[in-house]
Amino acid sequence: MRQVLLFFCFTVLFACGVRNSSEPITSLRMNHDQILTPAELSKVTVRSASDYRKVLQQIDPADLSSLDAAKNIFLKSSSDSIVSDSMFVSFYDFYTRLADIYIESNEQVALQLANNKSHTLLSSNFASRGLKLVSDRELFSLARQNSYLLKEFGPRLSASFREYLTIASIEQDIPFQKYGKIVIPSDSLASRILTWENFMGRYPDFIELRLAQDEYTQYLGAYLSGTDNARAFNSNTSQLQDSLKLSLESFVLNNPESKSANLVKDYLEMLKGTNFNYTEKVDSFLLEKVYH
Helix, strand or coil: CHHHHHHHHHHHHHHCCCCCCCCEHHHCCCCCCCCCCHHHHHHCECCCHHHHHHHHCCCCCCCCHHHHHHHHHHHHCCCCHHHHHHHHHHHHHHHHHHHHHHHHHCHHHHHHHHCCCCHHHHHHHHHCCCEEEEEECCEEEEEECHHHHHHHHHHHCCHHHHHHHHHHHHHHHCCCEECCEECCCHHHHHHHHHHHHHHHHHCCCCCCHHHHHHHHHHHHHHHHHEECCEECECCCCCEECHHHHHHHHHHHHHCCCCHHHHHHHHHHHHHHCCCCECCHHHHHHHHHHCCC
């Protein structure tokens, strides 16, 4: 009878979430409606990417200090680069979510920004956690900084992830468009297309290949069709801009082994049939070959 009572008591305590927070998270029963306290988070250790995802589900995504906790738990873990890559994917998702909701979820911060108060202090606080305060027509948002991620997490990640963050941080420092206009030369845009094509060729099993594909697609689409305020076709004549036509032809000529160059070649062949005028064939080509 005594053994039965002990087993019953243990079961009740476990179901109520009573635990020693210094235990590895693998031994904890996770309650996704419960936010872990800073004291609990400081003692948590994880042994797998799955454990780390469970912990992140119990960290407040509207609290800036949550990024510190998430980073510290990551850095405390003992794992190889494969597991670290998987954990970093979870961190990046959490980091992105916090960046997206933080300002609108914190009324006091939103009021400070609206009243033009403490911008310097807030910017410094955000920067220390890898977030950049940006504004557009008095609307504020937080931009993730790849250089911060590379510095803080790079040593724990695989070569492919480090290279991804290296390329992304360099390109982030020199944006390719502003206010809907392409602000780098066509040749520079073409170079970025080749950079991502080559990256995906070297690392076809990259855990976040979709991110590399997204970078590639945005550059290729902008190169072929322009952007909202810098169209590839003249708004009056509907003809392909002469400077872009020359750049596309040069791209094909100088990169005969590139898949992207072959795609551009097909694009030029299609346009040749319309005397390089815009038609619905352009949209069909882009949807099938670029944005598929």
